[in-house]
Amino acid sequence: MTIVTIFFCGTGSTKFDSSNENYWNGELVTTLASNHAGREFAEWAVINGPGTSNLQADELLTRTKDYGLSGTLFGKGWEENVQHALNLIKGKSDWQREQLTEAEYNRLKAAGIPIEDVKSEGSWFWRKYNYGDRSITQQKLQEQIIKTFRNGIIPTQVNLVGWSRGGISCHMLANAMFKDAELKNIPVNIFAIDPVPGIGNFQEHRVKLNPNVKEYVGIYARDERSKGFSCVIPQTATGTKTSILPMPGRHATLVGNAAGDGVSGPSVLTEPGRLVRHLAEACLRRWGTKLNKSLELTDADLLSLSAKMVEDATHYKAMEKHSYTYFTERDEGERYVSLGTKGVKFTTVQGPIYTPATGLATSVLDVQAYRQIL
Structure with missing residues (x-):
């Protein structure tokens, strides 16, 4: 069995953010990638997010260019990122x-x-x-690594992890695989952290998933209010195990930014980032991804983290006044989210199709809900 795990960074985030000072213990996606126990390209790859200039262009398996500010504002470049990941899964580049x-x-x-x-x-x-x-060329080198160290060029399973537009990139790649005759039947698992496409990016291939996705786990920032930061709860296919959970904090809080405003300052709110990391690690291990190290929190740890998040409720509530884009938005005091292509209030996303059924209305004290994902 050959499992390939692909890590998609968020907008402005790069493969080097495991040591970024804005995150108290490393940005989650890149930290998970750096802890992978397998061989890069053959078993895993980390892909820079839109808006990171062309720092990774030299090693991509498809041609891209420097989109500059349009990458940050509109996500330009993520289609090429998805094509690169598709080529990596196939073990063959389309340019040198x-x-x-x-x-x-x-x-x-x-x-x-x-x-x-x-x-x-x-x-x-x-x-x-x-x-x-x-x-x-770098492309020939990657192809040879895949040929030599992957047990069969085409993997038998693909696991995807992504934050922000990186989470949406997971949706896009899974759908691109489903449209590809060679990859259509490969089972896909997705762990998405606050997937946000940005204004005007709610097309079907970003908000809907096909039956090749066997399990979808999405963690969503309860206290994000930035205008243009509506997150996506994708429409999944019948038979896809779909788990969604709310988490206190803002968009970056969930991946390790522990500042009181979700941007900069002392690391005072570490609990959401630790819990999301534990959930991600547990899912990846369950899906067969090899990790060198992980938090491996106990039930007592989960209870402690949950209790601390409740204790800090006023701090998380204060976060709702801050915005990455200057303007804030609310829907009767809640975050406005996209359920597929439909805009709804945060806590209305629940029901028997989700695990747990309480969905985005789940209490942070409901440790049993975390166990259903673990």
Whole structure:
């Protein structure tokens, strides 16, 4: 059995955020990726979120470009991220980064490697430089790693983890797999943390899931009120085990930002991040993903975390006055969310199709609800 796990970072988040100072113990998605016990590319991969410029463009298995601010505002670049993940699952790229970068050229020169001198063209005002060609591209290297270390090129299962637009990217990839004849029947499991698509991004392939998704676990920030941060509870297929839980705090609180306002400052509200990490680790292990280390919280730990979150209720309530986008929005005092393509109030998302049935109205003291996911 070959299991591939793909980690999608949120908007503005990169594979290096496991050591980002904005998160008291590392941003969750990248921390989970860094703790994977298998071989990168063959068994797992972490993909930078939209709005992170083109820092990862050199190693993607599909061509992309620097979308700059449009990546942050509108998610530009995530379609290429999904295509890269699709190619990675198949073990084959659709392009090659054949030319050396300036940094690579200088490193080879400094090492005494016999390569041609840099070539330039154009006048001094718009001069361009050609640093030569690579003998082995990053794409070829990844393909060879997959061929050598993956037990069969096409995996038998795919697990997806994502936060923010990374959570929506999980939806997009699962749907892209379902449309692909070669990948359609591969079972997919998704752990999504506050999946937020941004304004104008509620198309069906982002808010609806097909029957190839066998289990969906979504954790949602109860106290987020930023305008344009409506989260998605996807419409899942009959037969998909669908678990949704609310969590105190804002959008970034759930992945390890423990500041009182959900942005910056002393780490005073660590409990939601710890609990979400425990749930993610437990699901991944249950789905067959190998992790080097995990929190492995006990029932007593869960009770303690829940009690502390209730004790800090006024602090979480105060978070609702803050916004990443300056403006806030409310629906009769609750967060406004998207149930598929329909806008509804946060706590109305419940019913027998969910585990637990109390859905987003579940109490933080309901430890039994956590056990149903574990």
